[in-house]
Amino acid sequence: MRAGTRAAQVELRDVGMRFGEREVTRGIDLVVPAGQVLSIVGPSGCGKTTLLRAIAGLLTPARGAVVVDGETVQATPDGVAMVFQQFGLFPWKTVEANVAYGVRVRGASKRSALQQTRHLIDMVGLGGFEKAYPHQLSGGMQQRAGLARALAVQPRVLLMDEPFGALDAQTREVLQYEMLRLRQEYSATMIFVTHSIDEAVLFGDRVAVLGGRPSSVLELIDIGLPKPRDRAVSRSPEFLDLREHIWGLVMGDGAKEPEGA
């Protein structure tokens, strides 16, 4: 299923975002090499969604530039897919038709599209709900369908804005581990916004902690945990250290940590 997919490098160069008088971010410099996962954490309102929308070409930076595979983003670049909290499903299409839409966008033949659609639906645990409409699904199931649809386009860049934020804790955990598995299967570059520090560490090759007003990158942390990652990793001392460190940064929002913290 990976044929034809090529992950893209994403660069934010000195990106400043503003809405009128409100300066949201300043001087954001980040490079996400092709195929890597960058997690972004930071307090509510610091501009995480705004940055994702800039990467998707939906907002234009007031300063600096977003560059995907060497090209400055002006409109939504090809192969950039988003999973937002609001699922982004077509309400008038069944689960199967929603996912198939993504597959067909890539020009797959009808027969192979059906196979791929089935595979994706099974993968996100929606087997049996192919003919259901979004309004007949729970929030978690809609989220899975949204994920399957985003993966269906075999994106070069997958932008995820708190994709599990609306889910109950159990469903969330199940989907997290599904995502880890999917990460092995798909080569997309991923930028993953979350309020969960555990999730940020679990998925990220690196974690960018945003803070301040206007916000900037307080710290960019390498997550050297071995891959593929599984449940056990979240109990390792390295994981717990990283989590504590990031927790301190987020809570202090730029305030200096005491020595040795």
Ligand SMILES: Nc1ncnc2c1ncn2[C@@H]1O[C@H](COP(=O)(O)OP(=O)(O)OP(=O)(O)O)[C@@H](O)[C@H]1O
């Ligand atoms: N369309 C808009 N017009 C004006 N201001 C906006 C707009 N979108 C966002 N903002 C402002 O930009 C700032 C950052 O918003 P953004 O949604 O990016 O935050 P966030 O980090 O994603 O927060 P959360 O964690 O709560 O989702 C906020 O102060 C918000 O009020």
Ligand SMILES: [Mg+2]
């Ligand atoms: Mg947001």
